[in-house]
Amino acid sequence: MLSYIQIILAIILGVLILIQHSEGSLGAAFGGGMEGGFRTRRGPELWIFRGTIIVACLFVASTILNLLY
DSSP, X not given: OHHHHHHHHHXXXXXXXXXXXXXXXXXXXXXXXXXXXXXXXXXXHHHHXXXXXXXXXXXXXXXXXXXXX
């Protein structure tokens, strides 16, 4: 049962990561692309970000439980 939960959490986590807005590009990897500094997340973007953190924590917790039992 726990394996199915992990599969579902992994799919949800992958989807949440993919739909996040990314400002990174190849230029940002080499120090460029930082015009304007950091920006504040608002609205749906904030909920997606927080949801990603929650799902990631649940995934890690389910993995640890799977290792223990």
